[in-house]
Structure formats: C-alpha cells, structure tokens
C-alpha cells in the first residue's frame with residue numbers, strides 16, 4: 001500500500017465524501033489511538049501532526065493480531081499489588097473496578113515510583129480513581145496527621161471526590177484501622193472543621209482553595225506531613241483569576257515541591273509543553289515531573305456524537321423541547337450561559353430561570369427538572385445533586401458550574417442551549433456524558449446555535465478534532 005498523508009488539524013477541511021472525514025474516526029476502535037503503533041505512525045512523519053496511513057494500516061493488523069493478548073492484560077489488582085493495601089483492592093473489586101482504564105494502566109506504575117505526575121486524559125477516563133489508589137498506597141492510618149490533600153475548584157466536585165474516597169476507605173472485614181477523609185469545602189462550617197483538624201487530623205483532606213488557604217493562614221494546620229498534593233482540574237485552578245494567587249501560594253509558600261509528591265489532573269491542559277516547563281521553572285513540581293498524556297491526538301471521547309440545530313434566538317426554547325421529545329434522553333444536562341453583569345444590572349431574569357419556567361410548563365416527559373447554578377445557596381446546590389443521585393431520570397439545567405469533574409454516569413445527552421465560551425469549556429461540558437468506561441453506548445451532544453455561531457462551533461470542531469452533524473427537525477415539531 002502506498003503511503004498517504006492525512007493532515008490532522010485540518011480535518012474539517014476534508015470533504016464529507018472523503019474516506020478521511022472525521023466521522024471515519026468514530027468507527028475506529030479507541031484502543032488504536034493509544035497503541036504503540038499509532039504513536040509510531042505519528043512519529044514516523046517528520047511533522048508530528050501528520051499520520052502516515054501505511055503505518056495506520058499496519059496498526060490495524062497489529063490490533064487484530066493482538067486482540068488475543070487482551071485476555072492477558074493486567075488487572076487493576078495486578079498493577080496495584082504490593083503498593084495498595086489488600087482491603088482497598090478488595091473494595092475496588094467489590095465496587096466492580098476490575099480492569100484498569102488507559103490512564104490507570106499508564107499512570108499508576110509511575111505514581112508508585114514517587115515521581116510527580118501530570119495526569120492528562122479524556123473526561124470520564126478514571127483520573128480520580130488513579131490518584132486515589134496512589135494516595136491509599138502511601139497513607140499510614142496509624143499516623144495522626146494529614147497525609148494527602150486533594151484540591152478541587154468547586155464544592156460540588158469536592159463532595160464527589162470525598163464520596164469516592166470514603167467509599168474506598170469504608171470499613172471492611174479486614175482487621176485494619178480505617179482512614180478518615182475530611183471535606184473542607186467552601187460553604188461548610190469552618191469552625192467545626194478547625195476543631196476536627198486540630199483534635200483528630202484526617203489522613204485525607206479534600207479541599208477547595210479558599211477554605212484550605214484560610215486554614216493554613218490561620219495556622220490551624222500545616223502541610224509538613226503531606227506526602228502527596230493533588231490538584232484536580234489543574235488548568236481551571238490556574239486560569240481562574242480568583243484562585244490562581246492562592247494556588248501558587250499553596251504550591252510554593254505553604255509547602256515545597258521537594259518535600260511532597262505533586263499530582264496534577266485534568267482532561268485539558270492547554271499548551272501542555274509550556275505548562276510542564278512552568279511547573280519546573282516555578283517549582284510547582286520537581287524537575288523530573290512526568291506528563292502522562294493519554295489520547296493525545298483525540299481529546300474528545302469517541303462515544304460522543306455531536307449534532308447541531310440551527311434556530312433563531314426567539315425559538316430556542318421550542319427547539320430544545322422538540323429535541324427532548326425526539327431524542328427522549330434517559331438523563332440530560334442542559335448548559336446555559338452565565339448571566340452577564342449588564343443583564344443583571346438592568347434587572348433581567350437569568351436565562352436559567354426563564355428556561356426552568358418554560359420547561360416546568362411545557363415539558364411533559366417523565367424526567368425530573370432540576371437547577372444548578374453558582375448563584376444558588378450551597379444548600380440548594382447540594383439538594384439538586386442529592387436528588388439526582390437518588391436515582392430516576394433528570395433534566396439538569398446548569399451553568400458551567402456542572403461542567404468540570406461532575407460524574408453522573410446516567411447522563412445520555414448534553415444540550416448546549418448556549419454555546420460555551422471556549423473549546424476547552426466545550427470539551428468539559430460534552431464530557432459530562434459518556435462516562436462509563438468500557439461501554440459501547442453512544443451519547444449525544446446537541447448544540448442549539450444561531451447561523452452566526454456556526455463558525456464558532458466549527459472552530460471547536462477543528463481544535464478538538466471532532467465533527468458535528470447538522471440535524472434538521474421536521475417543521476411541525478418546532
């Protein structure tokens with residue numbers, strides 16, 4: 001077969017009829033993109049953005065011949081044996097985590113060596129379990145000190161990580177001292193936490209930046225005994241103007257990278273080479289930090305199918321209703337843009353409120369309609385998520401507050417009622433669906449756009465390398 005070249009970043013320029021159209025990639029087994037030969041296929045070109053199709057073809061035959069080896073692939077237990085305590089291994093198997101996801105397979109052996117790591121892998125790829133298993137490999141429950149700190153950007157993500165950590169650490173039949181996990185999150189009762197931190201320090205602390213820095217500044221506790229510091233959604237923490245100052249302090253003034261293992265996690269690390277360079281230069285990590293990058297050429301999970309419908313601003317609500325009726329999602333998140341300061345000042349109702357009112361009067365389906373937005377008080381925010389987690393289908397109307405890290409595996413549909421501001425935001429919103437590893441189930445990301453927004457979506461398609469198909473609804477449905 002003669003070598004042919006495919007210029008990846010410009011997939012959107014390839015005509016639909018072309019055999020190399022992006023939709024082709026949805027038929028490729030995801031394992032291809034992680035295979036050694038795929039990497040070789042990329043490397044074999046002098047320009048790393050060009051795939052040598054001869055090498056691609058070779059890879060397919062390699063995958064076929066290797067499929068027999070899949071049965072001999074290492075289990076999570078085999079990867080963690082000798083590092084993670086037996087009762088935790090037993091627990092993960094009870095929960096049903098038997099095979100490792102790609103990031104777990106690639107990162108855990110490196111983490112166990114003690115090196116600093118940047119976990120960079122698709123949404124829903126299991127980064128949380130990766131760093132938690134490593135934390136459990138380091139903790140000594142006999143010691144009365146904070147040994148691991150996990151920093152998260154939102155209260156909601158903090159509650160979720162705490163829940164998973166507690167689920168793993170839950171009391172078992174094994175005769176071992178359990179390990180305690182404390183959630184130190186914005187909106188919590190800090191007074192109670194202060195006494196708890198002093199009297200009986202938890203082994204694992206899950207914290208939002210502001211609450212953690214408050215405790216450190218007030219000398220309630222120190223990071224001296226911390227063996228591993230994890231920053232989840234690290235790019236978000238660094239790009240948030242409100243949090244970045246405190247994040248830098250955490251990494252350099254409140255503790256030193258030489259005295260801890262540092263782990264960063266995210267599905268998106270824009271300009272990652274530059275970021276790794278900064279990590280070393282700024283002493284956020286040690287010099288030999290490892291960037292574990294899974295699905296480097298395909299940031300968007302392949303189980304997501306992307307669509308768009310053209311509409312006018314005035315018929316967006318009706319269009320969403322038509323989509324809900326035609327698609328019948330099992331559960332969905334509807335992302336709405338934040339209300340601008342200008343709109344707040346003139347006293348307009350936020351889009352979320354208007355959409356909630358519309359759905360409550362017009363939607364006749366069986367899904368429960370819920371709201372999650374930053375302006376709600378912490379109790380109402382918690383109540384929405386608790387209700388979702390109690391089971392039953394939901395239609396969650398949310399701003400980007402639900403876009404990062406939130407794991408609701410029953411979500412089959414994402415609706416971008418308003419387009420996100422950046423490609424990175426698109427990636428994280430879309431990634432709230434398709435969160436069941438090893439599942440063949442396809443989930444839908446539907447975008448409601450006005451004609452002038454088509455080029456913005458096109459830009460996201462190019463940047464994130466996915467293709468979005470136009471959906472034309474029958475006239476009478478809209």
Ligand SMILES: Nc1ncnc2c1ncn2[C@@H]1O[C@H](COP(=O)(O)OP(=O)(O)OP(=O)(O)O)[C@@H](O)[C@H]1O
Pocket residue numbers: 076096097098099100101104121122123124125126127128129266267404405406407409431435436437
């Ligand atoms: N080895 C495994 N086997 C089966 N399911 C797993 C495994 N590891 C993780 N999961 C499940 O996969 C889902 C996604 O995991 P997780 O929330 O850690 O993703 P993530 O990589 O942190 O995603 P995001 O970037 O969106 O935060 C969770 O429901 C988790 O329970």
